[in-house]
Amino acid sequence: MELDALRVLVKVAELQSFTHAAEHLGMSKSRASVRVQELETALGTRLLQRTTRTVRLTPDGERLLGPARQLLADADELGNLFLGARGLRGLVRVDLPATIARDLIIPSLPDLLARHPLLELQVSTTDRRVDVVREGFDCVLRVGGLDDSGLVARRLGALPxxxxxxxxxxxxxxxxxxxxxxxxxxxxxxxxxxxxxxxxxxxxxxxxxxxxxxxxxxxxxxxxxxxxxxxxxxxxxxxxxxxxxxxxxxxxxxxxxxx
The missing domain is CATH 3.40.190.10 (Periplasmic binding protein-like II)
Incomplete structure (x- = not known):
């Protein structure tokens, strides 16, 4: 069982869309569909129920989702063991308020990208409350309290x-x-x-x-x-x-x- 196929399945389940999942993972929609089909063939069961308008997990897909997420997290942690020597790499999609992007974050990016030349950022600047999972963001920065208790948050600091x-x-x-x-x-x-x-x-x-x-x-x-x-x-x-x-x-x- 390949981790890439599990990664596609998890992202499709989160975004409920092959199109959005493929865009987030940097592959074509057809390639994402093939990866899930290969995973279903390897496991001998249907994992996703597809209609013309929606994509949702089957009962077997629901059973697999939790262990798949844990396996991917463990694999990412294993890969990060030697990250300090190689630097950060890959695409990270971030959403943050426009004034914070303008005054605090973007002026600091040249140093970050110089230290991690394989890192690619997509920075969205909005003041609205975004749907982190559905819109495919890896990280969202906001000022104030956290309304959605289902999200994991960490306080970064205080703004005068x-x-x-x-x-x-x-x-x-x-x-x-x-x-x-x-x-x-x-x-x-x-x-x-x-x-x-x-x-x-x-x-x-x-x-x-x-x-x-x-x-x-x-x-x-x-x-x-x-x-x-x-x-x-x-x-x-x-x-x-x-x-x-x-x-x-x-x-x-x-x-x-x-x-």
């Missing part, structure tokens, strides 16, 4: 946050000095899914916990660029990682409030 508004907004509404002053202010709502949560101002309580204070919003956006531009236009207060607005704080087009 800043509250800011434009000078024009502060001239109209005044500069908030306390949290109670926020009752007279508006916040720009950043929402990956509109209506999923009420707009608010996150602050740190005396016990160290983060607390959301409800605030009025006249505008909701779902993109980091729109969020920043709306603040520059004087439409409200925003809370963002400091790196994403550093140039605006430096030139005075945005002003920090309630530090």
């Amino acid at each position: 946050m800043v509250n800011c508004a434009s000078p024009a907004y502060l001239r109209r509404h005044g500069v908030p000095a306390t949290l109670d002053d926020l009752d007279r202010h508006v916040v720009i709502d950043y929402a990956q899914r509109f209506g999923a949560s009420a707009p608010g101002f996150e602050h740190r309580a005396p016990d160290g916990a983060y607390v959301d204070r409800p605030m009025r919003a006249v505008l909701s956006v779902n993109s980091a660029d729109a969020y920043r531009v709306a603040c520059l236009a004087g439409l409200g207060i925003i809370q963002v990682p400091r790196h994403s607005v550093r140039e605006h704080l430096d030139d005075g087009s945005l002003v920090e409030v309630l530090p």
